[in-house]
Amino acid sequence: MPRALISGISGQDGSYLAESLLREGHEVHGLVRRSSLEVPHVKMSRISTVMDQLTLHPCSLESQTALFEVVREIKPDYLYHLGAQSFVSYEIDQEYATLDTNLGSTHALLSAVMRFAPHCRFYFAASSEMFGHAETSPQNESTPFNPRSVYGISKLAGFHICKSFRENEDIFACSGILYNHESPRRGKEYVTQKIISQAVAIHRGHSNVIKLGNLDARRDWGHAKDYVEAMRKITEFDKPDDFVVASGRTHSVREFCEKAFSLLDLDFEDFFECDPRFFRPSEKTPLCGDATKAHEELDWAPTHDLDTIIEEMMDCELERTASFTN
Numbered sequence: 198m199p200r201a202l203i204s205g206i207s208g209q210d211g212s213y214l215a216e217s218l219l220r221e222g223h224e225v226h227g228l229v230r231r232s233s234l235e236v237p238h239v240k241m242s243r244i245s246t247v248m249d250q251l252t253l254h255p256c257s258l259e260s261q262t263a264l265f266e267v268v269r270e271i272k273p274d275y276l277y278h279l280g281a282q283s284f285v286s287y288e289i290d291q292e293y294a295t296l297d298t299n300l301g302s303t304h305a306l307l308s309a310v311m312r313f314a315p316h317c318r319f320y321f322a323a324s325s326e327m328f329g330h331a332e333t334s335p336q337n338e339s340t341p342f343n344p345r346s347v348y349g350i351s352k353l354a355g356f357h358i359c360k361s362f363r364e365n366e367d368i369f370a371c372s373g374i375l376y377n378h379e380s381p382r383r384g385k386e387y388v389t390q391k392i393i394s395q396a397v398a399i400h401r402g403h404s405n406v407i408k409l410g411n412l413d414a415r416r417d418w419g420h421a422k423d424y425v426e427a428m429r430k431i432t433e434f435d436k437p438d439d440f441v442v443a444s445g446r447t448h449s450v451r452e453f454c455e456k457a458f459s460l461l462d463l464d465f466e467d468f469f470e471c472d473p474r475f476f477r478p479s480e481k482t483p484l485c486g487d488a489t490k491a492h493e494e495l496d497w498a499p500t501h502d503l504d505t506i507i508e509e510m511m512d513c514e515l516e517r518t519a520s521f522t523n
Contacts, residue, residue, distance in 0.1 A: 202273040204228040204258065204302070205280030209382040212243035213425040214277060219250050226271050228280060231255040243382050258302035268309035275432055277320045278306055282348070292347040299351035307362045307370060315368065318432045319359070323372040325484045327353040335487040337441055369437045373428055376443035376486045379506050380421040381513035388450065392457050393510045397518055399468055400461040407468050410475030412451035415483040419444040420501035430495040443486020444499050456504060460511050
């Protein structure tokens with residue numbers, strides 16, 4: 198039975214990945230913070246339906262000693278490193294933690310694999326944020342990186358660490374350069390889930406305004422389930438390599454809002470309030486991925502368009518909040 202270890206198993210991607218691996222008979226282990234085990238109904242709700250099929254290991258990504266010990270104990274056949282300080286922040290007090298967590302954990306896990314499980318196939322969750330101020334659009338695996346946030350810098354460093362272990366230590370280390378991907382399991386701090394939850398709150402009569410930044414900002418949005426399928430194809434490919442994973446289409450925040458509100462028979466413009474606090478630094482070109490390599494070499498393609506993603510997120514939020522209505 199193949200043995201898989203997932204960091205970030207309680208997150209959006211980790212939960213879908215765990216379910217996918219379990220369906221195909223894998224023994225699945227996950228790294229979780231000890232504090233999450235103390236309030237599992239809150240911190241691990243995404244994996245609650247499969248909790249009894251998982252082996253969870255309390256371990257902080259900041260503790261290299263603990264990471265080494267878990268890999269030494271499990272000796273996984275697959276290691277999916279999804280855990281990270283993942284919300285893009287421009288606050289100085291969070292930047293050090295982002296660098297420390299994302300770089301340190303990636304290097305520690307790869308070093309542990311090299312020492313205790315050299316046969317393991319290691320997947321690193323890279324990010325479109327590595328392209329940052331890209332000079333061209335769409336971006337592919339050959340597009341120069343130009344990150345503009347500490348998060349993007351940390352992901353780019355992790356990407357290069359993976360390449361170093363692959364080329365110098367003969368470790369099966371691969372990366373997926375993932376663009377924005379959404380689902381009903383997306384965290385509330387992300388703009389897509391904020392739009393959905395605020396639209397429902399307005400629909401329920403619990404709010405009368407939604408505050409957002411630049412509505413003209415464009416994103417390449419896909420579904421987390423599709424991107425998790427790409428992760429698996431990347432690790433099961435015949436050689437370790439790096440792949441852009443994207444829908445290849447961009448939509449504005451305004452388009453997302455208008456679609457979400459229209460599902461509730463609401464006019465988004467009636468409730469929108471511009472808030473400068475939510476503006477991100479301007480972008481020269483939109484981040485839009487060219488996943489041709491994944492299409493051709495992995496036979497991967499997204500199966501969800503943005504409308505179906507929004508509809509699914511809306512249905513789940515309506516169901517989730519139904520019990521709170523008056």
